[in-house]
Amino acid sequence: MxxxxxxxxxxxxxxxxxxxxxxxxxxxxxxxxxxxxxxxxxxxxxxxxxxxxxxxxxxxxxxxxxxxxxxxxxxxxxxxxxxxxxxxxxxxxxxxxxxxxxxxDAEDFINKLESVKPYIINAMEKPVEEGVTKQTPKELSLYKQFSSCINCMLCYSACPQMGINPLFTGPAVIALGHRYNLDTRDDGYDERTEVIQGKNGVWSCTFVGYCSEVCPKNVDPAAAINQNKLQGAQDWALSFLMPRKGGK
Amino acid sequence: MSQKRHIEPLLWSLFGAGGTTIAFFFPAMILVVLAVSLGVIPAEALSYERMSGFFLNNLFGQLILLVALVPSYWACIHRIYHGLHDLGFHPGAGLKVLFYGATLVLSVITIILVLF
CATH class of the missing domain: 3.10.20.30 (Beta-grasp domain)
Structure with a gap:
């Protein structure tokens, strides 16, 4: 020694x-x-x-x-x-x-993680005879970074919003929901909208950005949150032009 | 999907637009003022007649002035509102209406003053 x-x-x-x-x-x-x-x-x-x-x-x-x-x-x-x-x-x-x-006690985190449905939701199951689903490197690169999350919860410890509003969905969960939304094989966007775009979703974030700084896997959850704010703002504007889109 | 229609996306969009215009116009304004102070640009270039002729009486200039001013109000109030929350003061719904309502009034007044 x-x-x-x-x-x-x-x-x-x-x-x-x-x-x-x-x-x-x-x-x-x-x-x-x-x-x-x-x-x-x-x-x-x-x-x-x-x-x-x-x-x-x-x-x-x-x-x-x-x-x-x-x-x-x-x-x-x-x-x-x-x-x-x-x-x-x-x-x-x-x-x-x-x-x-x-x-x-990570139970609350696990519940939030489940609520965002972090798995591929396929509206149209493809029959096996049709062969494999192809994905180009470009399509892969859209979500690859966000798929590196190891659920270590460092970002939840770093996020000041988690301390102020414990109902906030939080960085890792939003980044993982985003990862599946960006996957070309996935059709679950509408099923994740309520969690990601709700008041306790991305709109609770005040963009402190410390989550991305502490992330050991360079997932950059703050970027996932901001991309979803932009998407949410577009959906919001579109919901007036096409009121039925959000009514499912 | 009732949550989808809350107003935050609109406020955030205005905040984003304002952040962009502030980042764009503010450094340019510092440069121009510095250049005038150092005599690089003659002081008459910024004379009231010349500036108001463009920014208050020319439709193109009026639009530029509105783009420079109005979104930045929304960016500032949004930052203050959420900054208060970060600092541990949690303004309620009443203060939110007051903050953003005052910004709306200020925006309308600005548009009226610049255009008419």
Missing amino acids: SDKMINIEILRYNPESDEKPSYGKFEVPYLEEWSMLDALEYIKDELDSTLAYRWSCRMAVCGSCGMVINGTPKLGCETFLRDYKGTIKVEPLANFPIERDLVV
Whole structure:
């Protein structure tokens, strides 16, 4: 083990014994290549086995280890201890109820995710005999960026609107709905409109843009939201010319 | 689909239009004023007779002036209204009507003053 040490302060909360969350301090010896996740594993194995946190892939693919590190929403697995000095403060994702320690209750997020129907809705199922559905690279490039979301919820922690209006659909969910709306194989636009274009959809966003900054996969949810505002404004104007379009 | 008809898309469109015109006209105005101050453009170029002749008495100039002014009102009020929300003050429906209503009145007055 190396002789380099770092102090880590973790916001701890055990609903069975604690009235409110408080910080627990740990002194962790670390190696050059250690991530925050490695440090949490060390703490759980060697210092305090009651520490609770979510993790799985260790390579920024699964989206499980989102946490707030020194005030910034980040993935623990791609945050390296060598980039910090002194004490590092680790907290659970903001704007979510804490379940225990660094584990947050994501149920509300999952409900919102389901409400936007993040899957291909095909109005006309194609018979198998007709062969595969073709999509050009250009058509793919329309939505590819938005399909990279790993549901890590960092954008929900970053978004000030989530704190002010918890009913806001939120960046990741809107970006994923947008991803399927842009897919040429999908016919579900009308089914997603109410969630995306409603008062708690894109119109709750005041374009702070921090969601796109913290996104570990460069999804740019703020762009998805703004593209939907533009689309919504066009639909709005069209609804006067063709009143039946929105009446389904 | 009742939610589809709320007014936010219209307000946002005006906000977007205003943001564009502000971004377009404001730097140009700074440049012109700077150029006049430095003597690059002679001061008479901005004389009242000359400017009002174009912007108040020529239909093309009047339209340019309206495009420069009216959307920017909506951009500003929209930014203020939503900025207040971001800062933790949540203006209710009454204040919203007052804010945007006043902007509507200001827009109508501007159009009347410029065109007639």
